[in-house]
Amino acid sequence: xxxxxxxxxxxxxxxxxxxxxxxxxxxxxxxxxxxxxxxxxxxxxxxxxxxxxxxxxxxxxxxxxxxxxxxxxxxxxxxxx
Amino acid sequence: xxxxxxxxxxxxxxxxxxxxxxxxxxxxxxxxxxxxxxxxxxxxxxxxxxxxxxxxxxxxxxxxxxxxxxxxxxxxxxxxxxxxxxxxxxxxxxxxxxxxxxxxxxxxxxxxxxxxxxxxxxxxxxxxxxxxxxxxxxxxxxxxxxxxxxxxxxxxxxxxxxxxxxxxxxxxxxxxxxxxxxxxxxxxxxxxxxxxxxxxxxxxxxxxxxxxxxxxxxxxxxxxxxxxxxxxxxxxxxxxxxxxxxxxxxxxxxxxxxxxxxxxxxxxxxxxxxxxxxxxxxxxxxxxxxxxxxxxxxxxxxxxxxxxxxxxxxxxxxxxxxxxxxxxxxxxxxxxxxxxxxxxxxxxxxxxxxxxxxxxxxxxxxxxxxxxxxxxxxxxxxxxxxxxxxxxxxxxxxxxxxxxxxxxxxxxxxxxxxxxxxxxxxxxxxxxxxxxxxxxxxxxxxxxxxxxxxxxxxxxxxxxxxxxxxxxxxxxxxxxxxxxxxxxxxxxxxxxxxxxxxxxxxxxxxx
Numbered sequence: 390x391x392x393x394x395x396x397x398x399x400x401x402x403x404x405x406x407x408x409x410x411x412x413x414x415x416x417x418x419x420x421x422x423x424x425x426x427x428x429x430x431x432x433x434x435x436x437x438x439x440x441x442x443x444x445x446x447x448x449x450x451x452x453x454x455x456x457x458x459x460x461x462x463x464x465x466x467x468x469x470x
Numbered sequence: 471x472x473x474x475x476x477x478x479x480x481x482x483x484x485x486x487x488x489x490x491x492x493x494x495x496x497x498x499x500x501x502x503x504x505x506x507x508x509x510x511x512x513x514x515x516x517x518x519x520x521x522x523x524x525x526x527x528x529x530x531x532x533x534x535x536x537x538x539x540x541x542x543x544x545x546x547x548x549x550x551x552x553x554x555x556x557x558x559x560x561x562x563x564x565x566x567x568x569x570x571x572x573x574x575x576x577x578x579x580x581x582x583x584x585x586x587x588x589x590x591x592x593x594x595x596x597x598x599x600x601x602x603x604x605x606x607x608x609x610x611x612x613x614x615x616x617x618x619x620x621x622x623x624x625x626x627x628x629x630x631x632x633x634x635x636x637x638x639x640x641x642x643x644x645x646x647x648x649x650x651x652x653x654x655x656x657x658x659x660x661x662x663x664x665x666x667x668x669x670x671x672x673x674x675x676x677x678x679x680x681x682x683x684x685x686x687x688x689x690x691x692x693x694x695x696x697x698x699x700x701x702x703x704x705x706x707x708x709x710x711x712x713x714x715x716x717x718x719x720x721x722x723x724x725x726x727x728x729x730x731x732x733x734x735x736x737x738x739x740x741x742x743x744x745x746x747x748x749x750x751x752x753x754x755x756x757x758x759x760x761x762x763x764x765x766x767x768x769x770x771x772x773x774x775x776x777x778x779x780x781x782x783x784x785x786x787x788x789x790x791x792x793x794x795x796x797x798x799x800x801x802x803x804x805x806x807x808x809x810x811x812x813x814x815x816x817x818x819x820x821x822x823x824x825x826x827x828x829x830x831x832x833x834x835x836x837x838x839x840x841x842x843x844x845x846x847x848x849x850x851x852x853x854x855x856x857x858x859x860x861x862x863x864x865x866x867x868x869x870x871x872x873x874x875x876x877x878x879x880x881x882x883x884x885x886x887x888x889x890x891x892x893x894x895x896x897x898x899x900x901x902x903x904x905x906x907x908x909x910x911x912x913x914x915x916x917x918x919x920x921x922x923x924x925x926x927x928x929x930x931x932x933x934x935x936x937x938x939x940x941x942x943x944x945x946x947x948x949x950x951x952x953x954x955x956x957x958x959x960x961x962x963x964x965x966x967x968x969x970x971x972x973x974x975x976x977x978x979x980x981x
Binding site for chain 2: 401404405408409410411413414415416417420423424425426428429432433435436437439440442443444446447450451452455456458459460
């Protein structure tokens with residue numbers, strides 16, 4: 390459990406750090422598909438990577454206990470608040 | 471004129487969807503009107519949440535920003551949001567949904583009041599949230615007026631365009647409540663997501679192909695930098711990664727989290743959210759940059775650059791349909807109006823006893839009356855005030871809501887947080903936003919590219935003025951605002967009394 394959390398946290402931090410792509414800062418080449426500058430194609434790829442990270446988080450860090458508790462504990466409408 | 475006809479058709483369709491939602495309502499209570507009875511399904515939840523978060527800036531602002539600043543726009547606004555917003559939704563949005571479902575909460579302030587066992591401190595949080603949200607509503611009406619005037623070639627004047635947009639939004643929010651707003655947002659999101667792909671194909675072909683346009687820019691010494699980020703500070707680029715924190719603190723987003731029928735609806739939403747961002751932002755940014763290669767687009771063009779490209783390169787009928795897509799993005803003020811109405815009726819009207827005295831039906835009527843009053847006031851202000859004021863205000867609002875996000879983290883993830891910590895954090899955010907606004911009003915903006923130090927200590931530039939804003943230690947104000955907001959929340963909470971164990975146990979599962 391702790392190892393899983395550590396791995397997932399590290400993954401998120403790593404992907405967050407990859408957003409700062411200073412190594413592409415001053416160049417336009419290579420052009421993806423012949424027209425998309427690297428600074429733009431990198432971040433388009435980064436967006437796809439974010440979707441992949443979210444897929445992993447949903448698979449391995451979904452708060453299922455929260456879901457169960459919300460469904461079980463829901464009071465009748467007149468008793469709320 | 472053809473564009474205006476398409477837009478008129480679109481507006482009529484939007485009203486129809488809102489009124490149709492009224493016929494599909496399942497109850498008469500406040501929960502049904504303000505939260506669609508917590509019954510929103512997966513497809514509508516994803517598209518409506520995305521549409522609620524994306525404002526006019528997603529289409530018009532992004533292309534205008536890219537026209538002036540180049541490809542950096544995508545990394546600043548889109549790719550950082552692609553990671554941070556879904557993470558916030560997964561770890562905080564699901565908790566907001568669960569606690570709302572368990573206890574019947576309908577607004578963020580209700581949760582804060584219950585979590586920290588406070589009353590008037592909740593009212594202070596409400597006031598700060600409302601003050602930061604109102605400029606968005608005003609700028610939405612202004613955007614509608616400007617866009618309708620531009621699409622009709624001036625045939626529809628600004629005042630009439632703004633009036634039409636305000637009336638349409640007010641109508642479907644008034645009749646349809648959250649259900650109507652969510653359905654309209656879903657329709658709008660589908661429309662402006664399709665816009666991106668069609669616009670790229672049509673404009674790209676009209677410009678003679680992307681490769682030729684990119685080669686033109688690369689060959690120009692004055693424009694080649696737009697395809698790199700060489701003129702943009704990496705520190706400011708980093709600062710922008712704090713902006714997406716605002717997503718969960720926006721009341722219209724956190725309230726929308728309460729509308730999901732099941733928590734499972736967050737799963738596909740957080741996975742597909744980055745792809746939706748890609749679909750709308752990449753075409754808009756790329757086209758905004760390429761507009762610099764077109765001799766038909768004047769260098770003075772601002773946020774209307776995409777409208778100009780459509781006018782130049784798209785056939786008239788397609789320009790009309792795409793214009794409707796742009797209107798869909800501009801009309802994002804609906805969810806903000808509804809959120810503010812929900813907050814007012816729940817956090818002020820109901821909390822201070824009027825609900826018990828007049829009943830739940832009176833609460834819904836009050837909410838509807840608030841929608842009319844708010845829209846009318848927003849319209850009247852939009853007629854009088856120069857746009858620049860509210861554009862600046864939304865800049866402050868982004869930073870303000872980002873700096874308020876630690877409230878959610880503390881309330882839902884930290885047992886030790888207290889109401890005094892929350893108050894300190896909220897007051898700090900209000901003071902920092904006001905201080906930034908006053909500083910920018912007093913110190914004139916610098917010429918493009920110039921950073922003017924305003925306060926230096928021991929040779930270190932503490933606060934500087936730039937062309938468009940303020941820097942603190944070379945960073946945007948949002949960074950120190952969020953750090954100090956978090957630190958105040960932590961330190962004040964450590965030294966003040968905690969809520970009762972019963973209150974804490976409602977928010978944290980037994981280990």
